[in-house]
Amino acid sequence: MNELMPEQFMFLSAALFIIGMVGVLTRRNVLVIFMCVELMLASVNIAFVGFAWEFSQMTGQIFALFVIAIAAAEAVIGLGIIMALTRQRDTVDINEVRELRQ
Amino acid sequence: MAAEVLIFNLLSAVAIVSAVAMITMRNPVHSAIALVLTFVNVAAIFIMLRAEFLAAVQIIVYTGAVLVLILFVLMLVNPDDLPEFHSGKPMQNVFGFGVGLILLAEISVAILTRTVVAEPGPWNEEGVAAAGGNIQVIGQLLYSGYVLPIQATALVLLAATIGALFLGRPDEDQEPSPKRRTVATISLAHTRGADDDLIPALRAANIKREAGDRDLIMARDADEFTTSAEEEEKKGQSE
Numbered sequence: 022m023n024e025l026m027p028e029q030f031m032f033l034s035a036a037l038f039i040i041g042m043v044g045v046l047t048r049r050n051v052l053v054i055f056m057c058v059e060l061m062l063a064s065v066n067i068a069f070v071g072f073a074w075e076f077s078q079m080t081g082q083i084f085a086l087f088v089i090a091i092a093a094a095e096a097v098i099g100l101g102i103i104m105a106l107t108r109q110r111d112t113v114d115i116n117e118v119r120e121l122r123q
Numbered sequence: 124m125a126a127e128v129l130i131f132n133l134l135s136a137v138a139i140v141s142a143v144a145m146i147t148m149r150n151p152v153h154s155a156i157a158l159v160l161t162f163v164n165v166a167a168i169f170i171m172l173r174a175e176f177l178a179a180v181q182i183i184v185y186t187g188a189v190l191v192l193i194l195f196v197l198m199l200v201n202p203d204d205l206p207e208f209h210s211g212k213p214m215q216n217v218f219g220f221g222v223g224l225i226l227l228a229e230i231s232v233a234i235l236t237r238t239v240v241a242e243p244g245p246w247n248e249e250g251v252a253a254a255g256g257n258i259q260v261i262g263q264l265l266y267s268g269y270v271l272p273i274q275a276t277a278l279v280l281l282a283a284t285i286g287a288l289f290l291g292r293p294d295e296d297q298e299p300s301p302k303r304r305t306v307a308t309i310s311l312a313h314t315r316g317a318d319d320d321l322i323p324a325l326r327a328a329n330i331k332r333e334a335g336d337r338d339l340i341m342a343r344d345a346d347e348f349t350t351s352a353e354e355e356e357k358k359g360q361s362e
Contacts (some may be wrong), residue, residue: 025131025171029128029135036135036139037138039227043220047219047220050151056155057146060145064165066181067169073172073246077247079264082176083269086176094280094282094283097283101291102290103196104200105290116212
């Protein structure tokens with residue numbers, strides 16, 4: 022294997038995505054779950070950029086750019102929700118938050 | 124080139140190990156630092172895949188903005204020690220890792236048995252170099268064919284800003300006090316009787332001292348030695 026194969030970045034992307042998913046499913050701290058979601062978004066970017074590299078296209082890189090912009094917006098909103106949650110319930114435990122109503 | 128493959132594998136290994144460290148660390152601050160390490164490695168992989176602009180954006184946006192924001196929120200929220208893997212729900216962990224393994228098997232089968240076939244585009248190494256570089260190509264394509272998505276992204280970012288302001292506003296029940304007050308400070312160190320001369324409001328309010336031998340003034344509520352500005356004025360006029 023002397024050449025960089027597309028399977029390699031696909032496996033890296035899949036591994037990071039699955040690690041993020043396992044973190045979302047197993048952790049209880051809302052902030053760690055939020056970080057895992059960020060990791061999943063970044064892992065999708067690896068697949069986008071990898072396919073763009075493999076096929077000499079730019080569309081994948083442009084889509085990755087949009088994903089990063091949306092991830093930044095999502096980070097702002099998610100952290101705002103976490104702040105509002107901790108102000109109201111004084112916890113970051115996801116198991117303590119069972120209801121959406123006040 | 125074997126060196127390229129070696130570097131890619133090294134970066135991938137560090138990224139995966141730090142991602143695993145992120146979900147296993149007990150302290151959320153350690154998790155955030157492990158996530159920074161993962162993102163830096165992903166940015167290096169972007170450079171290897173000829174996406175230099177995206178590598179810079181990755182560093183600036185993810186590790187520069189998002190992780191700093193996460194660390195700020197980590198400092199603001201209550202740092203309670205959650206029982207994560209040690210005394211949490213064991214079924215939740217087993218279920219999570221089981222679903223992860225199943226998904227890994229499925230994706231592995233999909234990657235190893237299928238190949239994606241597509242027509243190679245014009246933007247190989249020579250094409251990008253002829254157009255002036257990675258940033259130039261992205262700029263040309265972005266502002267010719269993707270104008271509407273860029274404007275939609277701008278709207279999303281604007282909505283996110285307004286939403287963050289809305290979510291971060293102070294609570295309604297913490298209203299400012301309606302009237303200005305003059306507050307008498309009570310020293311607990313002076314001898315009995317000396318505070319009558321120190322605090323005129325005490326005589327005006329006709330407060331009785333609590334029984335006992337301690338030289339303390341016991342207040343029934345926090346505003347007992349507090350007079351409003353109007354009362355202070357009225358007292359001055361009557362005198």
